[in-house]
Amino acid sequence: MFTGIVEELGEVTAIETLGDASRFRLRGPLVTEGAGHGDSIAVNGVCLTVVEFGDGEFTADVMDETLKRSSLGALEVGSRVNLERPMAVGGRLGGHIVQGHVDGTGTVLARTPSENWEIVKIALPGELSKYVVEKGSITVDGVSLTVVEAAADYFTISLIPTTLALTTLGIKQPGDPVNLEVDVIAKYVERLLGASHGGNDK
Incomplete structure (x- = not known):
């Protein structure tokens, strides 16, 4: 993990x-x-x-x-x-639970710089949109981030100077692909709710 x-x-x-x-x-x-x-x-x-x-x-x-x-x-x-590297047993969970199992890819659509941070807009595959919510967690190229805006086909994230300087998200440009992993808890909740209502979710 x-x-x-x-x-x-x-x-x-x-x-x-x-x-x-x-x-x-x-x-x-x-x-x-x-x-x-x-x-x-x-x-x-x-x-x-x-x-x-x-x-x-x-x-x-x-x-x-x-x-x-x-x-x-x-x-x-x-x-x-x-x-x-994987989190050691007893280590701090500084971001959120990330499995390293990519759910899909998105594309950087736009970057909007500000004085102290930068807003990045990323295209979101339709099958993943139900798992992405405002103020929820998402992993982009392995970086744990908080969703600012969640739409049906895109979402935005706000990047602080540290993230811009120390990760690839500081150099990704519009058109570049990124790996996306949604919050695994959302997928488990969906599965459990489907089972409780007699669904046949696969």
Whole structure:
């Protein structure tokens, strides 16, 4: 489990095509401290498994399905990425419960700068709109954020200077894809309510 509090702004240093998958090599000196084979690291909100590690870098295999369903397929050598290690037992839940299981992708529509923050408007897939509410939580590229405005086909977030400086959300431009993970609690509530009313929710 993750919290959506990005620990490090990493970089893609190599991409190797493996037929129906790709192997990414990523630089992240902080998140590789104490890392081991099989450990999990969230990359732009996608939970990946460490294959090899050393010299401040690690590799992770990404299946074709993940590349298609997330924005990882758009990454290139030199791309910056948000990195986070799983929350340790007894650690602080600084953001919200994040599984690292991307629900869909959105697209940055607009950025509106202000004196001390920036409003970012992101297109929202229709099937996810029911899970997004004003003042609710959402994960964008692995960053735990609070929804400012929730519409049927978009939502907005407000980014403080720290988020702009220390995550990829500071450099994303209109047209760029982002990974979205909605609040898992909302999905569980929907499932439970469907079951209690005799629904056949799949």
